[in-house]
Amino acid sequence: MTKHKAKLYRMVMEKHVCPYGLKSKDLLERKGLEIEDYHLKTRAETDTFKEKHNVETTPQTFIDDERIGGFDDLRIFFGKDRPEEAENDISYQPVVALFAMMFLMALAAAFVATGQWLSILTAEWFVAFSMCGLAYLKLRDIESFSTMFLNYDLLGQRWVRYGYLYPFGEGLAGILMIAGIAMWLAIPVALFIGTIGAVSVIYAVYVQKRELKCACVGGDSNVPLGFVSLTENLTMIGMGLWMLYKIFYLS
Structure with missing residues (x-):
């Protein structure tokens, strides 16, 4: 059975490591996907990435070259509740x-x-x-x-x-x-x-x-x-x- 492949783009800087990027990586690992983990090490790299993919936030996850989105979108992709729904439960x-x-x-x-x-x-x-x-x-x-x-x-x-x-x-x-x-x-x-x-x-x-x-x-x-x-x-x-x-x- 072929494993799905994920590409994760997240901010990993000297003074800031994005917590949602860490959560996305952990979720992908627990789901058994092969991960290519790309670090955005500067603000300039992050801004360039956002402009290239027309997104407003990071992290961003791509599975089999299809963009899933940020951490909340990744949760929904794997069948979890929308965050706003979970907050009201x-x-x-x-x-x-x-x-x-x-x-x-x-x-x-x-x-x-x-x-x-x-x-x-x-x-x-x-x-x-x-x-x-x-x-x-x-x-x-x-x-x-x-x-x-x-x-x-x-x-x-x-x-x-x-x-x-x-x-x-x-x-x-x-x-x-x-x-x-x-x-x-x-x-x-x-x-x-x-x-x-x-x-x-x-x-x-x-x-x-x-x-x-x-x-x-x-x-x-x-x-x-x-x-x-x-x-x-x-x-x-x-x-x-x-x-x-x-x-x-x-x-």
């Missing part, structure tokens, strides 16, 4: 990645602290670490988060500043619970924001039947509002109640 990947990392961190921290991988402390720290991680994602772009948050949060719609305070409260409660201090502050904060959040999600998703994006992992996610955000809030409520139980019944 519903995805739970940010949530899965966050919780997986927080769980592994909780395992490691609990082992260092107690010599046991799995314990009550592991569960406590998993929830507290997750609260801090979620707060960080919101604080990366608090404007975007607050805008998305105000679409459904009942308190935020009445008091806009709450949309800016929420991630600070979540992060503060998480940090205090990790340290095991100031439970008089951490517990009320967790119970308050968790309860308001849970009621808001239930009303928006399950009563009004609205299809919204979840602000739980920041304002730029494609995570749908519903199970994830409700779980976040119910977990905060559960953590607050558990800490109350520990103080009054286990101390």
